[in-house]
Structure formats: C-alpha cells, structure tokens
Amino acid sequence: MATASIKVSETPLVLYTLRRADDALILGHRLSEWCGHAPMLEEDMALANMGLDLLGQARELYSYAAKVEAKGNDEDKFAYLRDVRQYRNLLLLEQPNGDFARTMVRQFFYSVFADLYWRAMMKSDDPTLAAIAAKSEKESAYHVRHCSEWIVRLGDGTEESHRRVQTAIDDLWAFTGEMFAVDDSERGLIDAGIATDPAGLRTQWLKTVSDVVDEATLALPKNDWMQQGGRSGHHSEHLGHLLSELQSLQRTFPGATW
Amino acid sequence: MVTALANDNDLRQRAWDAAAQVVDPEIPVLTIADLGVLRDVQVHDGRIEVAITPTYSGCPAMNMITLEIELALERAGFARPTVRTILSPAWTTDWMSEGGRNKLREYGIAPPQASSSRRALFGEQQVACPQCGSTNTEVLSEFGSTSCKALWRCKSCREPFDYFKCH
The missing domain is CATH 3.30.300.130 (Fe-S cluster assembly (FSCA))
Known part of the structure; x- marks a missing residue:
C-alpha cells in the first residue's frame, strides 16, 4: 500500500452521505464482478447495467459528501483512499456474490429497501439529496422488478433452484435489520427533515418482500436475530478483499489517471 | 449597460x-x-x-x-x-422533444412513452415497433446495450429493436 489513507471529517451530514455512497459503490462493485460470468447474455447486461446505475449514484453522493466536507477530498479519494474501517456500507452489500441465486436475493432485499428509501428521500429538505433521490428511485424501481421476477422464477423453478434461493434467503436474512437501524448522528438529521426515518419503511418492505417470497413458494426465516456493524466500520472479512481489488491501482500508482 | x-x-x-x-x-x-x-x-x-x-x-x-x-x-x-x-429537477424522458422522438424512431429506436409515470416504470406499457409500427411487441430484456435502453422484439415483423426506457 503505497498511499496513505485520507482523513475524513465525519460530520453527521458527511457521514450520512458517505454511508449511502458506500452502499452504492460496494454493491455496484459486487455486480460488476459478474461481468462476463452471468448465466446468459441478457443477464450479463442486466447485472452490469444495475452496477452502472449504482456506480452513478455513488459518484453523485461522494461528490456531494466532498462538497459538504470541504476539506479537499473528492469522489475518487473517498472511493480509493479509505481503508476498510472507514467504509460505512451495510454488511449485506459486501457479502460475496456466491451463486446467482445468492446475488439475486442480496439485490432483492436491498432494492426493495432502496426503492422505498429513495422515494421517501425525494421529500428531503436537503435539495441535493432530494435530487439524487429523484433519479435513484426510478433506477431502483427497475432493479426491484428485475430481481423480483428472478426470485419467483428460481423459487418456483426446479428443486435445485428452489433449494439454492431458499439457502440464500436463510443466510442473508440476518443482514437485513441493519437497513432500518438509526444511530444518534442520523437521529439529528431525521429530526431536521434531511433524512428519512428508515423504521417507517420497514412494514412496507416486509410486505413487498413477503409477497414475492410467497409467490415464489419460498419462506422467510423465523429467526429475527440481526447482525450489524457496517455503518460504524465493523465489517465482515469480505470487504477488505473487495477493496484490495477496487483500490489496487490507486494504491500502487498514486494519482494515476487515464 | x-x-x-x-x-x-x-x-x-x-x-x-x-x-x-x-x-x-x-x-x-x-x-x-x-x-x-x-x-x-x-x-x-x-x-x-x-x-x-x-x-x-x-x-x-x-x-x-x-x-x-x-x-x-x-x-x-x-x-x-x-x-x-445540475441535478434538480431530475431529468425525465418527458423532456425529450417531439423532433427528438421522431429522429429516434427513424433511427430504429422506439421512443419513450410520453408520460413517465410509475405505471410505465412497472411495465404496463405498449411499445410500437419502430420498423413496422405494430404494437404486437414483447420485451426481451429490461436492460439493453446502454443504460437508457431495453431490448424488445416485434412479433409482427420479427425484428428485434431497442426501446428508450421511460424515466
């Protein structure tokens, strides 16, 4: 690692924006890992397209965080020059792709949340976040539709596809609680009308997820124990490996451009 | 002055x-x-x-x-x-000019439907084939060659075509 990590002044709004930017970047990177490996050409394009949407959202959010922080950081520095403990994404999104069913379940859990979240954020009193939300909610709607269709097709498909998608649901379920968690720094932004309270999205999220899972002849786990940590930088072992690939060029050749 | x-x-x-x-x-x-x-x-x-x-x-x-x-x-x-x-207000396909829609169609890309309501986002849409004009068409893939397009096929003339997605 040739280049030192940057320092970030994590005021509540900077931290809030970085958390959402990290969600988009990390999930977008995971989807990009499928490029050239998807089960068929149309799906290869779909995964790359969804990854591109997320990368675009990440760029806008990082740029806004940099503007608010006003310490000379920019989107590239946030993405390439923060260490694993400085990343603030949801644990769900850094989980490895696994098989296609696991990738679809991860996308499904997150996209249903993101669609509700961005729609609520269109009413934010922060005009930049509201504008990013207005763009992102349309993209999320496509993602929800795409992965919902796959959950049904896989769940109500063959014995093997059913088993694989059910295993993925069981394994990833414990990471879904973190989407609805709020800490003190976010509570202040919610009270100020800048952030939306994710707790208010949970009922609708569960309803949409349950409807699709039912149609797919699958079942949600009864266990409600939830794992958290990503928002405060306590990640699973997978994120470090992801970042070593994502950051290798900038860490090896600092400031490289093309 | x-x-x-x-x-x-x-x-x-x-x-x-x-x-x-x-x-x-x-x-x-x-x-x-x-x-x-x-x-x-x-x-x-x-x-x-x-x-x-x-x-x-x-x-x-x-x-x-x-x-x-x-x-x-x-x-x-x-x-x-x-x-x-500038990000706000967010761009929508409704801002595409009528001339632009005609140029797209002549180029072989079906233009976006006029109003980008959430109904269109959720797939309740009828897209006319840019080659023969038939509305007997079906979607092949929601995600096409670029982020703004989906892949469709005309069941009348059998030609596949790009559709500029509603946003």
Missing part, C-alpha cells in the same frame, strides 16, 4: 446554438437539445457557463458530452467555457 446586456444576449444565443449541436455519443442522431440534457447557458463577464443535467446516474456519456460542449464552444470562438452539472 443596455448595450452590454444586448451583447450578452447575443453571446448567449450564439453559445446556445453551438452547444445545442453536440450529439449524444451513444445515440448520435440526438443532440443534447433534443434530449433535454442542455438546460441553461449563461454569460459571466464574457465567459460562457453551460448547465447540463445527467439522464441516468451512471450514464458514461456525460463526461464525453461535457468535453464535446467545451470543444464546440471553443470552435465557435468562446475561450475557456465551463460546464456545470
């Missing part, structure tokens, strides 16, 4: 005309004016500032479009123009 203002208006119009010629690198029949991407041109002390709005968050053409605008303005005699991105 009046002369300076009139002068600014003239500069602004010339700059707008130059910027409006820039085409989308991925759909070269459409200019950024047709798309509704070109939002504003302002004159500050004789310097030109152009405001554009991104179509899709991850649209890789935006960087290229920015560069093309700068080149077009410099060719038109404006030194060191700047291009600013």
Whole structure:
C-alpha cells in the first residue's frame, strides 16, 4: 500500500452521505464482478447495467459528501483512499456474490429497501439529496422488478433452484435489520427533515418482500436475530478483499489517471 | 449597460446554438437539445457557463458530452467555457422533444412513452415497433446495450429493436 489513507471529517451530514455512497459503490462493485460470468447474455447486461446505475449514484453522493466536507477530498479519494474501517456500507452489500441465486436475493432485499428509501428521500429538505433521490428511485424501481421476477422464477423453478434461493434467503436474512437501524448522528438529521426515518419503511418492505417470497413458494426465516456493524466500520472479512481489488491501482500508482 | 446586456444576449444565443449541436455519443442522431440534457447557458463577464443535467446516474456519456460542449464552444470562438452539472429537477424522458422522438424512431429506436409515470416504470406499457409500427411487441430484456435502453422484439415483423426506457 503505497498511499496513505485520507482523513475524513465525519460530520453527521458527511457521514450520512458517505454511508449511502458506500452502499452504492460496494454493491455496484459486487455486480460488476459478474461481468462476463452471468448465466446468459441478457443477464450479463442486466447485472452490469444495475452496477452502472449504482456506480452513478455513488459518484453523485461522494461528490456531494466532498462538497459538504470541504476539506479537499473528492469522489475518487473517498472511493480509493479509505481503508476498510472507514467504509460505512451495510454488511449485506459486501457479502460475496456466491451463486446467482445468492446475488439475486442480496439485490432483492436491498432494492426493495432502496426503492422505498429513495422515494421517501425525494421529500428531503436537503435539495441535493432530494435530487439524487429523484433519479435513484426510478433506477431502483427497475432493479426491484428485475430481481423480483428472478426470485419467483428460481423459487418456483426446479428443486435445485428452489433449494439454492431458499439457502440464500436463510443466510442473508440476518443482514437485513441493519437497513432500518438509526444511530444518534442520523437521529439529528431525521429530526431536521434531511433524512428519512428508515423504521417507517420497514412494514412496507416486509410486505413487498413477503409477497414475492410467497409467490415464489419460498419462506422467510423465523429467526429475527440481526447482525450489524457496517455503518460504524465493523465489517465482515469480505470487504477488505473487495477493496484490495477496487483500490489496487490507486494504491500502487498514486494519482494515476487515464 | 443596455448595450452590454444586448451583447450578452447575443453571446448567449450564439453559445446556445453551438452547444445545442453536440450529439449524444451513444445515440448520435440526438443532440443534447433534443434530449433535454442542455438546460441553461449563461454569460459571466464574457465567459460562457453551460448547465447540463445527467439522464441516468451512471450514464458514461456525460463526461464525453461535457468535453464535446467545451470543444464546440471553443470552435465557435468562446475561450475557456465551463460546464456545470445540475441535478434538480431530475431529468425525465418527458423532456425529450417531439423532433427528438421522431429522429429516434427513424433511427430504429422506439421512443419513450410520453408520460413517465410509475405505471410505465412497472411495465404496463405498449411499445410500437419502430420498423413496422405494430404494437404486437414483447420485451426481451429490461436492460439493453446502454443504460437508457431495453431490448424488445416485434412479433409482427420479427425484428428485434431497442426501446428508450421511460424515466
């Protein structure tokens, strides 16, 4: 690692924006890992397209965080020059792709949340976040539709596809609680009308997820124990490996451009 | 003062005309004016500032479009123009001009439906084949060759075609 990590002044709004930017970047990177490996050409394009949407959202959010922080950081520095403990994404999104069913379940859990979240954020009193939300909610709607269709097709498909998608649901379920968690720094932004309270999205999220899972002849786990940590930088072992690939060029050749 | 203002208006119009010629690198029949991407041109002390709005968050053409605008303005005699991105209000396919929609159709891409309601986002849409005009069409893939397009097929003339997605 040739280049030192940057320092970030994590005021509540900077931290809030970085958390959402990290969600988009990390999930977008995971989807990009499928490029050239998807089960068929149309799906290869779909995964790359969804990854591109997320990368675009990440760029806008990082740029806004940099503007608010006003310490000379920019989107590239946030993405390439923060260490694993400085990343603030949801644990769900850094989980490895696994098989296609696991990738679809991860996308499904997150996209249903993101669609509700961005729609609520269109009413934010922060005009930049509201504008990013207005763009992102349309993209999320496509993602929800795409992965919902796959959950049904896989769940109500063959014995093997059913088993694989059910295993993925069981394994990833414990990471879904973190989407609805709020800490003190976010509570202040919610009270100020800048952030939306994710707790208010949970009922609708569960309803949409349950409807699709039912149609797919699958079942949600009864266990409600939830794992958290990503928002405060306590990640699973997978994120470090992801970042070593994502950051290798900038860490090896600092400031490289093309 | 009046002369300076009139002068600014003239500069602004010339700059707008130059910027409006820039085409989308991925759909070269459409200019950024047709798309509704070109939002504003302002004159500050004789310097030109152009405001554009991104179509899709991850649209890789935006960087290229920015560069093309700068080149077009410099060719038109404006030194060191700047291009600013504005996010709000968010771009929608409703901003595409009628001329733009016709050009798309002639190019073989089905234009987006007129109103980008959430109903269209959720797939309740009838898309006419740009080749034969039939509405007996089906979607092959929601995600096409670029982030703004989906892949469809006409069941009447059997031709596959791109559909510019509603946003």
